[in-house]
Amino acid sequence: MAPVKVFGSAGFTNVARVLVCLEEVGVEYEVVDIDFLAKEQKKPEHLARNPFGEIPAFQDGDLMLFESRAIGKYILRKYRTDEVDMLRESNPGEAAMVDVWTEVQANQYNKALAPIVYECIIYPTAYGIPTNQKVVDESMEKLKKVLDVYEARLSKHKYLAGNFISFADLNHFAFTCCFMGTPYASLFDSFPCVKAWWKNLMSRPSTRKLSANLPKMV
Amino acid sequence: MAPVKVFGSAGFTNVARVLVCLEEVGVEYEVVDIDFLAKEQKKPEHLARNPFGEIPAFQDGDLMLFESRAIGKYILRKYRTDEVDMLRESNPGEAAMVDVWTEVQANQYNKALAPIVYECIIYPTAYGIPTNQKVVDESMEKLKKVLDVYEARLSKHKYLAGNFISFADLNHFAFTCCFMGTPYASLFDSFPCVKAWWKNLMSRPSTRKLSANLPKMV
Known part of the structure; x- marks a missing residue:
C-alpha cells in the first residue's frame, strides 16, 4: 500500500x-x-x-x-491499538480530559508560548525581522500563569489528561521543543512537575527523532 | 438523577x-x-x-x-444515539471531516467573524466601548474570503462535514446568530449556499430556542 x-x-x-x-x-x-x-x-x-x-x-x-x-x-x-490509544474515545470521561487539555494547549499554552518562539526564532531566521522584546516579556508573564496551572495539574497526574499519555501531551511537543532553544528555557526550572513531564515526553523515540528538524536560534 | x-x-x-x-x-x-x-x-x-x-x-x-x-x-x-450522532467517531473518514470543519470554525471562520460581533455588539453593550470601524472593515474582508471557501464546500455538501449535520455545524451557531443582528448580515446574501445552510441550521428547535438568549444590538 x-x-x-x-x-x-x-x-x-x-x-x-x-x-x-x-x-x-x-x-x-x-x-x-x-x-x-x-x-x-x-x-x-x-x-x-x-x-x-x-x-x-x-x-x-x-x-x-x-x-x-x-x-x-x-x-x-x-491506527488505534490497545497499546497506542491516545484519544481514549471508548471512555467518555477519559476522552473528555484529552479534549480539555488539547483545547488548553491551543487556547492557553500556545497563545502564551508561541509568540516567544516566533519572536526569538522564526521571525529573525526566516524573515530577518528582529525580536520584539515587549511581546516576549508580555508572553513570558502569561506563560508563567499558564505553567502555574500546569504545575498543579501535573503534580497530581503523570500526563495532562490523566495517568496515560495522550494527544493532549503530543500537541505540546513542537512549540515547546523550539522554546527550549530560546534564552527563556530556564523558566521551566521553576516548575518541577512540568519539567519532569517535558523530560519524559522528550524521552520518546518519536519526539527525539523529530526534534532534529525543528527550527533553532542562529 | x-x-x-x-x-x-x-x-x-x-x-x-x-x-x-x-x-x-x-x-x-x-x-x-x-x-x-x-x-x-x-x-x-x-x-x-x-x-x-x-x-x-x-x-x-x-x-x-x-x-x-x-x-x-x-x-x-x-449521549450519542443512531439518530443523533454528531461526531461520527465510528467512521474515521467522517469523524475526520467533522474535526476538520470544527477546526476551521475556530481557526478561520471565527477569527474573521467574531471581531465584528465584539465591535458591534459586545464591547458597546457590555463595556460602553465604541465600535472600532477599522477592525470591522478588516474582519469583513477576511470573512468574505472565508465564505468563498464555505460557498464552494456547501455547494457540494448539505452540511460542512458532509451530508449529515455534525458538531462542526453546531459550532457556528452562537457567533453567527449574533452576527446576523449587526448591520453586516446582508453579506450572506452574496453566498446562496451558505445562506441556505444557515437558514436550515436556524430551523432546528435547539437553535430557535437558544437564539433568544444571545446578545443583540441596542
Whole structure:
C-alpha cells in the first residue's frame, strides 16, 4: 500500500504535530515538501488540498485532510491499538480530559508560548525581522500563569489528561521543543512537575527523532 | 438523577456552544449563572471548576470539565444515539471531516467573524466601548474570503462535514446568530449556499430556542 502523504516541511511546528502522531502509531509516511517562502501553499495544486492555502495537508488514499489537529486525531483514531490509544474515545470521561487539555494547549499554552518562539526564532531566521522584546516579556508573564496551572495539574497526574499519555501531551511537543532553544528555557526550572513531564515526553523515540528538524536560534 | 450543570450565563457564545449540544441530545440541564462583569469567574469557587477562570464549566456527577468545545464533544459522545450522532467517531473518514470543519470554525471562520460581533455588539453593550470601524472593515474582508471557501464546500455538501449535520455545524451557531443582528448580515446574501445552510441550521428547535438568549444590538 502506498504510504500516507504529509504535505508541508518537517521543520514547521504544525507539520510536526502530524508527524509525531504518525511516529507514535508506527505508520509509514512520505513528507512532500511545500516551499513556504515561495508561497507554494497558495498555488492551485495546494489549494486543492487545503482551500485556505495553509500547511499541512494530508492524504490517505482518496481522503484529503487539512488542519493539523484534525489530521492528528484521524491518525490516532484510525491506527488505534490497545497499546497506542491516545484519544481514549471508548471512555467518555477519559476522552473528555484529552479534549480539555488539547483545547488548553491551543487556547492557553500556545497563545502564551508561541509568540516567544516566533519572536526569538522564526521571525529573525526566516524573515530577518528582529525580536520584539515587549511581546516576549508580555508572553513570558502569561506563560508563567499558564505553567502555574500546569504545575498543579501535573503534580497530581503523570500526563495532562490523566495517568496515560495522550494527544493532549503530543500537541505540546513542537512549540515547546523550539522554546527550549530560546534564552527563556530556564523558566521551566521553576516548575518541577512540568519539567519532569517535558523530560519524559522528550524521552520518546518519536519526539527525539523529530526534534532534529525543528527550527533553532542562529 | 440530578441534571448536569452548566456554569456560565446563557447569553455568552461559548456557553451557548455547550447548550446547543445539550438541546440536540435532549438531556436535562441546569444553568448556574456566573456574574462575569463582577468577575465571579475569577473567584476560588469557580477556579476550582476551571483553573483558568473562564466560562463555561460543566459538571456531570464527579466529572468537572471546562473548554466549551471539549464539553460539547463530551455531551455528543456520551449521549450519542443512531439518530443523533454528531461526531461520527465510528467512521474515521467522517469523524475526520467533522474535526476538520470544527477546526476551521475556530481557526478561520471565527477569527474573521467574531471581531465584528465584539465591535458591534459586545464591547458597546457590555463595556460602553465604541465600535472600532477599522477592525470591522478588516474582519469583513477576511470573512468574505472565508465564505468563498464555505460557498464552494456547501455547494457540494448539505452540511460542512458532509451530508449529515455534525458538531462542526453546531459550532457556528452562537457567533453567527449574533452576527446576523449587526448591520453586516446582508453579506450572506452574496453566498446562496451558505445562506441556505444557515437558514436550515436556524430551523432546528435547539437553535430557535437558544437564539433568544444571545446578545443583540441596542
